[in-house]
Amino acid sequence: MKQKTGKFFGVGVGPGDPELISLKAVRILGSVHTIFAASSSKNSHSVAMRATRPHLPQGTPVIRLSFPMTSDRKVLKECWEQHAATIVEELEKGKDVAFITLGDPLTYSTYGYIAREVKKIAPYIEIETVPGIAxxxxxxxxxxxxxxxxxxxxxxxxxxxxxxxxxxxxxxxxxxxxxxxxxxxxxxxxxxxxxxxxxxxxxxxxxxxxxxxxxxxxxxxxxxxxxxxxxxxxxxxxx
Amino acid sequence: MKQKTGKFFGVGVGPGDPELISLKAVRILGSVHTIFAASSSKNSHSVAMRATRPHLPQGTPVIRLSFPMTSDRKVLKECWEQHAATIVEELEKGKDVAFITLGDPLTYSTYGYIAREVKKIAPYIEIETVPGIAxxxxxxxxxxxxxxxxxxxxxxxxxxxxxxxxxxxxxxxxxxxxxxxxxxxxxxxxxxxxxxxxxxxxxxxxxxxxxxxxxxxxxxxxxxxxxxxxxxxxxxxxx
Incomplete structure (x- = not known):
C-alpha cells in the first residue's frame, strides 16, 4: 500500500513582528515536519524567520529555497518547478510541510506560484493556505x-x-x-x-x-x- | 494628582475564525479592563464576538455600541462623538480599553472614525492599533x-x-x-x-x-x- 502523503500548508507569518502572526499559523508551524522558506533576498528571509522562529518546536528543519532576483519568466518558472519538486518529494514521504511567507501568502508572494506547481506535479496533495496580516x-x-x-x-x-x-x-x-x-x-x-x-x-x-x-x-x-x-x-x- | 488615564486599543480580530486572530490581539484582549464592540448589524456583532470570546478572561465587560445603518453623515457624526465620549469616560477612569473590529481595523471599519473622535476629545490619550487579517x-x-x-x-x-x-x-x-x-x-x-x-x-x-x-x-x-x-x-x- 502506498504511504499516505503529507499536507502542504502555505502559511502567512505576518509583517515581521512575531506577535502579528495568527494562532492558526502558530498551531500549524508547531505541527508540521518540515518548513520551507524562500530566500529571495537575505533580508526577507531573515525577517520571515524572525517572525517564525519563536513559534517553532526545536528540531523542526527549516530548508531555504533560493529564488533568483530576475524578471526573466523562463528562469523563474524553472525555479518554481524545481522547488515544487523538492517540496513534493518531502510530502511524498508522508511529511506535512509548511511554506512560510512574510505578510499574506496570496498578496505578492512566491507562494502562489509554488502552490500552482505543486498542484501540477501532484494534484492529489491536500493544500491549505493560512492568510496573514500584510x-x-x-x-x-x-x-x-x-x-x-x-x-x-x-x-x-x-x-x-x-x-x-x-x-x-x-x-x-x-x-x-x-x-x-x-x-x-x-x-x-x-x-x-x-x-x-x-x-x-x-x-x-x-x-x-x-x-x-x-x-x-x-x-x-x-x-x-x-x-x-x-x-x-x-x-x-x-x- | 490626576489619575493616569488608560490606553485605547483598536484591535482587529480577523475575519471571524477565532484562530485567525493575532497573538498580539489575544494578549491585549486578555489585559484590558473593558471591551467595546460595534453592533451596526446583529450579525457583524455576533461574528466579532465569536472570534473574540474564546480569548477573553471571564468577567471582562463587553459593551455594545450601536451604530445606525444610515449614510446620513450628520447622524453618523453625532453617533461617533457620543460613542467616543463613552469610551473616553472609561479611559479617564484609568481603565485600558479595546475597541474590537472584525477583519482589519483600518479597512472599512468604524474604528477609524471612533479613534479620530477620541483623539479630538482627549488628545492626551495613548492610542494603539492592532492590525488584523481582512x-x-x-x-x-x-x-x-x-x-x-x-x-x-x-x-x-x-x-x-x-x-x-x-x-x-x-x-x-x-x-x-x-x-x-x-x-x-x-x-x-x-x-x-x-x-x-x-x-x-x-x-x-x-x-x-x-x-x-x-x-x-x-x-x-x-x-x-x-x-x-x-x-x-x-x-x-x-x-
Whole structure:
C-alpha cells in the first residue's frame, strides 16, 4: 500500500513582528515536519524567520529555497518547478510541510506560484493556505491612517510599474498603497510630485521590524537608496 | 494628582475564525479592563464576538455600541462623538480599553472614525492599533486565488458604489475585491456581465464563519437577497 502523503500548508507569518502572526499559523508551524522558506533576498528571509522562529518546536528543519532576483519568466518558472519538486518529494514521504511567507501568502508572494506547481506535479496533495496580516495593514496601524473608509477605494500596487500605474490610476482612486517602493523610487516620487500627492504620502520602512521607520517627508528618500522594505500610503484628498 | 488615564486599543480580530486572530490581539484582549464592540448589524456583532470570546478572561465587560445603518453623515457624526465620549469616560477612569473590529481595523471599519473622535476629545490619550487579517485575505486563501502577483494591481472596493467604480476602473486593474457586495448586487452583476468578468468572479459568503460558502457561478446570487457577508474576487484576465 502506498504511504499516505503529507499536507502542504502555505502559511502567512505576518509583517515581521512575531506577535502579528495568527494562532492558526502558530498551531500549524508547531505541527508540521518540515518548513520551507524562500530566500529571495537575505533580508526577507531573515525577517520571515524572525517572525517564525519563536513559534517553532526545536528540531523542526527549516530548508531555504533560493529564488533568483530576475524578471526573466523562463528562469523563474524553472525555479518554481524545481522547488515544487523538492517540496513534493518531502510530502511524498508522508511529511506535512509548511511554506512560510512574510505578510499574506496570496498578496505578492512566491507562494502562489509554488502552490500552482505543486498542484501540477501532484494534484492529489491536500493544500491549505493560512492568510496573514500584510505589511501595509501593519503600516497603516502604525501611522493611524485608514486604508479605506465608507465607499472609498483602495488600490494596492507593487514597485516596478509603480510610476506607470500611478500616472494612469492615481487620480481615480481614493487611497493607494505601494509595496516594494524601493524599485524605481525616483520615478514614483516624480509622479507623486506631478500629481500633487507627495505631501499626502507617508513612507514606512521595515514595518513590523525592530528598525521600522516612518518617513513623513518622502523627499528624504530620494537622495539615498531606499530600503528593500519600503512602502508608501498615499491619500488622494480630492478638493 | 490626576489619575493616569488608560490606553485605547483598536484591535482587529480577523475575519471571524477565532484562530485567525493575532497573538498580539489575544494578549491585549486578555489585559484590558473593558471591551467595546460595534453592533451596526446583529450579525457583524455576533461574528466579532465569536472570534473574540474564546480569548477573553471571564468577567471582562463587553459593551455594545450601536451604530445606525444610515449614510446620513450628520447622524453618523453625532453617533461617533457620543460613542467616543463613552469610551473616553472609561479611559479617564484609568481603565485600558479595546475597541474590537472584525477583519482589519483600518479597512472599512468604524474604528477609524471612533479613534479620530477620541483623539479630538482627549488628545492626551495613548492610542494603539492592532492590525488584523481582512475577510478578503481569508477568502482568497479559501479559494486558493492570488490577490496580486508580480506587478499586478489590486483594487479593493465596497458595495454601494461598486457598480459605478467597476464600470470606471474594472478594465484598468488586474484584480478586484469587492466587500459588502450584498449592496446593489444586481447592479454589480450587470456591470460584471457587461465587462465579460462574471465568469472570472468568485463569490464568498460568511468567510471564516461556520457557514462560509463559495459561489463559483455568481449568477446564483442574483435571484436571492445576498448575505450581508458577501464578497467578490474578480480576476481581470486580459487577452
Amino acid at each position: 505589511s501595509y495593514q501593519a503600516a497603516a496601524a502604525l501611522v493611524h491612517l485608514p486604508l479605506a473608509e465608507g465607499e472609498e477605494s483602495l488600490l494596492v500596487l507593487s514597485g516596478s510599474k509603480g510610476g506607470e500605474h500611478l500616472r494612469r490610476l492615481g487620480r481615480q482612486v481614493d487611497n493607494i498603497v505601494m509595496l516594494k517602493a524601493y524599485r524605481h523610487f525616483q520615478d514614483i516620487y516624480s509622479v507623486l510630485k506631478e500629481m500633487n500627492l507627495a505631501e499626502t504620502t507617508i513612507g514606512i520602512t521595515c514595518c513590523g521590524q525592530p528598525d521600522e521607520k516612518i518617513v513623513t517627508d518622502i523627499k528624504e528618500m530620494v537622495d539615498k537608496k531606499p530600503n528593500y522594505f519600503t512602502l508608501l500610503i498615499v491619500k488622494n484628498k480630492k478638493t | 475577510s478578503y485575505q481569508a477568502a482568497a486563501a479559501l479559494v486558493h486565488l492570488p490577490l496580486a502577483e508580480g506587478e499586478e494591481s489590486l483594487l479593493v472596493l465596497s458595495g454601494s458604489k461598486g457598480g459605478e467604480h467597476l464600470r470606471r476602473l474594472g478594465r484598468q486593474v488586474d484584480n478586484i475585491v469587492m466587500l459588502k457586495a450584498y449592496r446593489h448586487f444586481q447592479d454589480i452583476y450587470s456591470v460584471l456581465k457587461e465587462m465579460n468578468l462574471a465568469e472570472t468572479t468568485i463569490g464568498i459568503t460568511c468567510c471564516g464563519q461556520p457557514d462560509e460558502k463559495i459561489v463559483t457561478d455568481i449568477k446564483e446570487m442574483v435571484d436571492k437577497k445576498p448575505n450581508y457577508f458577501t464578497l467578490l474576487i474578480v480576476k481581470n484576465k486580459k487577452t
